[in-house]
Amino acid sequence: MSDLAIEATGLCRTYRSRTGWLRPQRQEVVAVRGVDLAVPRGELFGLLGPNGAGKTTTIKMLNTLLIPTAGTARVAGFDVVGQTREVRRRIGYVFGGDRGLYDRLSALDNLRYFAELYGVAPRDQRRRIAELIDLVGLTGRERERVEGYSRGMRQRLHIARGLLHSPEILFLDEPSIGVDPVAARELRQTVADLASTGTTVLLTTHYMAEADELCGRIAVIAAGRIQALGTPAELKHHADGRQVLEVEAYGVTDGQLVGIRRLPGVREVDLVVRGAAQLLTVQSDTAVDVQAEVLNGLSGVRLGRVTARQPTLEDAYVAIVNRAAADGSNGDGTGPVDAPADVAVPA
Ligand SMILES: Nc1ncnc2c1ncn2[C@@H]1O[C@H](COP(=O)(O)OP(=O)(O)OP(=O)(O)O)[C@@H](O)[C@H]1O
Numbered sequence: 001m002s003d004l005a006i007e008a009t010g011l012c013r014t015y016r017s018r019t020g021w022l023r024p025q026r027q028e029v030v031a032v033r034g035v036d037l038a039v040p041r042g043e044l045f046g047l048l049g050p051n052g053a054g055k056t057t058t059i060k061m062l063n064t065l066l067i068p069t070a071g072t073a074r075v076a077g078f079d080v081v082g083q084t085r086e087v088r089r090r091i092g093y094v095f096g097g098d099r100g101l102y103d104r105l106s107a108l109d110n111l112r113y114f115a116e117l118y119g120v121a122p123r124d125q126r127r128r129i130a131e132l133i134d135l136v137g138l139t140g141r142e143r144e145r146v147e148g149y150s151r152g153m154r155q156r157l158h159i160a161r162g163l164l165h166s167p168e169i170l171f172l173d174e175p176s177i178g179v180d181p182v183a184a185r186e187l188r189q190t191v192a193d194l195a196s197t198g199t200t201v202l203l204t205t206h207y208m209a210e211a212d213e214l215c216g217r218i219a220v221i222a223a224g225r226i227q228a229l230g231t232p233a234e235l236k237h238h239a240d241g242r243q244v245l246e247v248e249a250y251g252v253t254d255g256q257l258v259g260i261r262r263l264p265g266v267r268e269v270d271l272v273v274r275g276a277a278q279l280l281t282v283q284s285d286t287a288v289d290v291q292a293e294v295l296n297g298l299s300g301v302r303l304g305r306v307t308a309r310q311p312t313l314e315d316a317y318v319a320i321v322n323r324a325a326a327d328g329s330n331g332d333g334t335g336p337v338d339a340p341a342d343v344a345v346p347a
Contacts, residue, residue, distance in 0.1 A: 002077045005169050005200035006039040006062060010071035012224075013057050031057040033224040034071065039202065041168070044195040046215035047204045050321055054224040055204040059171050062202070063093050076168050092162035095173040100158060103147040107138055107157050110146060111164065118165040132160040135197075136190050152183020156190050169200040176210060188214055208314045220317060222324040238319050239283065239311035242267060245291055247280040248304030260297045265290050268318050277304060283315055 013032040018024045032054040039045045047055050060066040062075055064084040073080045076090040102110050111129045120128060133142045136156035146154065155175055162170055172191065176184040191214055195201050205211055211218050212232045219229040228235055252271060260280075261269045265288025270281040280298075284290040291308065 002074070003040055004038055004074070004077075005041045005043070006037055006045075006073070006075050006202060008035055008037040008058075008062065008071065008073040011035040011037075011058065011061055011068050011073055012070035013054075013061060013066060014069045031224055032061070032068075035221070035224075035226055037073075037219065037226075039200060041200055042195075042198050043216050044191070044201045044203065044214055046211035046218040047202060047221055048206070048208060048211050048218055048317065049204075049221035050206070053221045055221055056173060057224075058221070059093075059173055059202065059204060063091050063171050064088055065093075089165070090168045092165070092167035092170045093173070094158045094162035094170065094175060100161070101146050101154060104145060106143045106145055107133065107149075107160075108142045110157065111160060114161050115164050120164055128164060128166070129160075132163055135163070135193055136160045137186060150180075150183060152179045152187055155179055155183075155187055159187075159190060159194070163194070163199070167199070169202065170194065172201060172203045174204055174206065176205065176207065184210070208317045212313045220320045222321045225324070227324045228320045232313050235320070236311070236313050236316050239316040241286055242283045242311050242315070242319070243286045244309050244311050244315055245282045245284065245294060246305075246307045246309065247282070247294065247298065248274075248306070249278045249280055249298060250276070250302040250304070252278050252280060252298060252301055256297055256301070260294055263290055263293050263297065264288060266294075268315075268322055270318055281315070281318075283311065283319065 011032055012030070012034055015029045015031055017027050017029075019027050035054075035058055047058065049055050057066065061068045062073055062080060064080050064087050067081055075087045078086040078090070080087055102113065105113065108129065111132065112125065115125045115129060133139055136159055138153065138156060138160070141153065146157065149157065159172070159175065175191070176187050179187060188210060191201065191203065195214070203211070203215065215232070217229065217231055218235055219226045220235065221227065228238060257269055257271060260266060260282060265285045266282055267285065268281075268283040272279050282290060282294055291306070295303070295306070
């Protein structure tokens with residue numbers, strides 16, 4: 001038996017579609033362009049990246065829902081193209097969102113139904129379902145209809161469903177999407193508990209903090225390629241030599257952002273909306289003090305708290321994704337990736 005739960009070599013996927021009906025045109029999107037992965041059994045591995053990076057496409061190839069256009073992958077030791085049945089028997093797949101549960105049924109009845117569907121032996125069903133309800137923290141609520149469940153509870157029930165047939169490997173695609181912070185914390189606890197049972201977990205997420213807390217190693221994917229891979233501590237080195245200035249502001253204009261991006265020593269500029277305020281984050285070289293220049297560039301804007309701090313893993317992630325966008329690191333001239341709304345364009 002291989003020590004690797006997941007191994008991929010040169011995995012690629014191109015989508016071909018047609019647009020227009022009068023003069024149909026063929027369109028090609030290269031979603032994944034040469035992904036190599038080696039995930040040992042029992043690891044909680046994170047796949048992180050901006051929108052459109054290729055995370056879901058990668059997961060779908062690994063769990064046999066999509067055929068790679070090039071490259072190979074083995075999951076639980078079996079080939080994802082030639083041995084789909086063996087792979088499917090050993091994996092679970094849980095994706096974020098609301099689909100896939102019966103609202104009118106209780107959690108218990110949902111799990112009973114899916115246990116039948118997944119072929120869990122009748123004599124094992126009762127014990128397995130009880131174990132899973134306990135694992136995902138729904139004990140005491142299992143007889144209530146799912147329609148009354150919060151998003152977080154539903155998501156934990158999804159995880160229980162994905163684990164019914166005791167998979168060796170669980171793919172968790174954006175489990176915390178749309179879940180409030182408290183429920184997201186409970187969800188993270190569930191994932192951590194699950195990993196401690198020895199199940200290999202491949203988690204995709206947009207949230208660096210989530211990956212940081214949970215994952216042994218993280219691959220940052222952008223433009224269909226792995227741009228960086230390592231433990232959270234290793235990834236943090238991508239922001240070495242930088243310092244971060246955070247400014248709470250009200251009404252920063254695009255023109256001002258462009259001006260700040262052009263300041264000497266500025267490496268990344270990121271603006272996110274936090275309630276009524278904006279949070280401007282400026283990464284700069286430690287050798288250059290940009291604070292006075294940045295505040296000068298914001299003249300006329302009402303400012304709140306101004307904080308200088310050390311870079312976090314999130315800052316390192318922004319640096320990795322932006323570097324990929326800046327050098328169009330697709331390597332084939334297809335240009336930069338789309339940065340998500342909450343990730344800055346490169347300075
Ligand atoms: N069925 C499809 N047909 C055509 N293009 C597709 C299809 N599915 C995905 N794509 C494209 O492939 C690229 C990668 O998409 P993918 O869904 O794998 O990214 P992702 O990292 O999971 O993004 P997100 O975080 O937004 O879910 C994107 O450019 C996307 O538009």
